[in-house]
Amino acid sequence: MLIAFISQPEPANAGKYDAQFRQFLNSDVIPAARRAGVSQATLDRELAGLTPDTSLPGLVGPGGKGAPPKINFQAEFRSPQRYFRNSQFNSLVPGGRRLMKKHAATLKKIEARYGVPKRIILAIWARESGYGGAKIPHDALRVLATQAFMGQRADFFKGELIAALKILQKGDVSRRTMKSSWGGAMGQPQFLPSSYLKYAVDFDGDGKRNIWTSEVDTMASIANYLSEHGWVKGRDWGYEVFLPETLSCTREGPDNRQKISAFVKEGVKRVSGKPFPSQELGQPGNVLLPAGRYGPAFIATENFYVLKEYNESDTYALFVGHLADRYSGNKAFVADWKPMKDTTRGAVRNLQVRLEGLGHDVGGADGLIGFKTRRSIGKDQEKNGFFATCWVG
Numbered sequence: 304m305l306i307a308f309i310s311q312p313e314p315a316n317a318g319k320y321d322a323q324f325r326q327f328l329n330s331d332v333i334p335a336a337r338r339a340g341v342s343q344a345t346l347d348r349e350l351a352g353l354t355p356d357t358s359l360p361g362l363v364g365p366g367g368k369g370a371p372p373k374i375n376f377q378a379e380f381r382s383p384q385r386y387f388r389n390s391q392f393n394s395l396v397p398g399g400r401r402l403m404k405k406h407a408a409t410l411k412k413i414e415a416r417y418g419v420p421k422r423i424i425l426a427i428w429a430r431e432s433g434y435g436g437a438k439i440p441h442d443a444l445r446v447l448a449t450q451a452f453m454g455q456r457a458d459f460f461k462g463e464l465i466a467a468l469k470i471l472q473k474g475d476v477s478r479r480t481m482k483s484s485w486g487g488a489m490g491q492p493q494f495l496p497s498s499y500l501k502y503a504v505d506f507d508g509d510g511k512r513n514i515w516t517s518e519v520d521t522m523a524s525i526a527n528y529l530s531e532h533g534w535v536k537g538r539d540w541g542y543e544v545f546l547p548e549t550l551s552c553t554r555e556g557p558d559n560r561q562k563i564s565a566f567v568k569e570g571v572k573r574v575s576g577k578p579f580p581s582q583e584l585g586q587p588g589n590v591l592l593p594a595g596r597y598g599p600a601f602i603a604t605e606n607f608y609v610l611k612e613y614n615e616s617d618t619y620a621l622f623v624g625h626l627a628d629r630y631s632g633n634k635a636f637v638a639d640w641k642p643m644k645d646t647t648r649g650a651v652r653n654l655q656v657r658l659e660g661l662g663h664d665v666g667g668a669d670g671l672i673g674f675k676t677r678r679s680i681g682k683d684q685e686k687n688g689f690f691a692t693c694w695v696g
Contacts (some may be wrong), residue, residue: 320453323365324355327452336465345472355449359485367457376598376649376670380695383593384640386618387625396629398434399425402518403630409519413506417526422627424525427613430623431493433640435518439490441484443467445489447496450487463487466496475503475511482515490514491521492528502528532612533605537582540607540624541591543574543637546600551594552693553681556674559607560587566602574599574637593617595677597692599638605642617673644696651676658683 333346337362363369369637403410410421427433447467450460471478483489489496492500492514506523546552547570564584575577583604591601597678601621610620624672625636648670655668658679667677672695 311544318354318357320357320365320439321354324353324452327365328353328448331573332448332451332461334465335461336468339465339469341465341468341472349444349468349471349478350365350448353445353448355452356445357449357453359446359449359454360551361418361455362453363455365453367453368453369453371455374648374670376652378648380646380648380651380670380672382622382640382643383598384643385623387636387640389635392629392635393693394624395429395433395626399429399626399630402428402434406518406522408668410522413523413526416587417530417534419526419529419534420627422630423529423540423610423623424522425630426623426627427525427529428491428521429626430619432491435491435521439484439633441483441485442478443481443487443489444471444478444483445482447487460487463496463502466500470496470499476513476515480515491518492525494524494528498528498681499524502531528613529609529645534609535605538586538604538606539580539583539673540610540620540627541588541601541603542579544600544602545572545574545638546590546592547571548690550590551681552590552596552691553678553684553685555590555592555678555693557589557603560589562586563588565604571602572605575633591621591674592693593621594643595681596692597638597641597643597694599636604616643694646695654680654695 328350332651333350336346337343344599361372362598363371399422403421410424413419413424414421425434432439444464444467447464449462449465451457467481470476471481481489484493487495489499494514499512499514503514503520503524505512505517505520507513507517509517510581512524514524520608528658550566550569550571562585563579563675566588567579567584586604588602588604591603591607592598607620607624610623613623614620651672652670655665655670655676658665658676659668661683663679663682665679666673677693680695684691
């Protein structure tokens with residue numbers, strides 16, 4: 304197969320890396336894209352005149368060779384409560400309710416097809432782009448090409464760049480409209496190009512999968528994404544609960560699931576005072592303690608971890624679940640986020656290293672606290688004769 308190259312004269316105001324960037328496109332991207340089925344016409348049209356955007360954060364240098372930005376372990380460790388300010392939810396709930404009314408019939412059809420509740424769809428849409436109101440300013444193709452050329456995950460972004468070229472070749476969106484974040488996540492649901500190709504849907508029937516300007520396609524694409532990642536129809540994401548002191552916080556984690564009815568027998572109760580739905584009692588759940596004993600407690604279902612497929616953060620998934628509950632009239636968390644000791648990511652990392660030295664699995668010493676670190680702290684506290692809080696300090 305004969306592969307044409309993009310030949311351009313060197314402009315007088317060429318950037319520092321422009322020549323290397325064009326060589327990278329010609330020798331690496333174009334051959335790979337042609338093998339993946341991207342036409343030369345598409346490559347000529349979309350790559351001509353393209354230059355790297357060296358203002359993007361986190362770049363390391365051509366070929367991905369260079370020192371990545373150092374993690375600032377002296378930075379303040381941010382406790383989960385900072386992600387759950389009432390003002391955020393109060394500002395998002397009215398817009399979500401308006402959209403539920405506006406798209407009531409369509410959302411009913413989306414729910415029927417994908418099995419994902421409308422309030423979950425709306426909550427992710429809110430979190431990702433403020434229901435489409437957030438500014439998403441970057442040229443997606445330029446971002447992806449730059450990240451592939453000089454980012455920290457060059458091979459990953461080369462694949463995403465080729466996926467973006469496929470999208471442009473198909474014609475679902477124009478280059479002008481195909482906007483992304485600085486990390487290459489596109490449109491209102493913030494899909495990477497590979498996710499777009501797999502999960503975006505045309506639900507408004509115009510022949511295009513439009514996650515940039517179509518509210519209907521955006522909602523349906525979010526629902527399809529969650530469905531394809533295992534959303535269990537008929538189950539909620541989780542429930543805030545009173546966790547009795549007799550049930551150790553070291554029992555947290557999806558690898559410690561048991562039937563919700565078993566938790567009820569151990570004294571776990573919903574904070575609302577209502578019983579767990581009858582259809583949930585025989586289903587599995589697990590303890591979730593984002594701040595150990597210093598914050599609200601939850602029984603999470605498998606669907607909580609489907610939300611984490613959208614974004615792997617516990618706080619992200621909990622934000623989405625809680626916002627979804629707010630649409631239905633629920634108030635703020637019943638349990639308080641208790642005052643916590645100020646610390647740094649470095650101090651947390653040092654604690655994780657110490658716990659690893661004692662044989663605990665903390666999920667990696669990165670200065671962040673996931674459920675493995677939380678319960679490891681709790682086990683160490685119990686071993687030393689203390690009541691386990693599963694939190695720093």
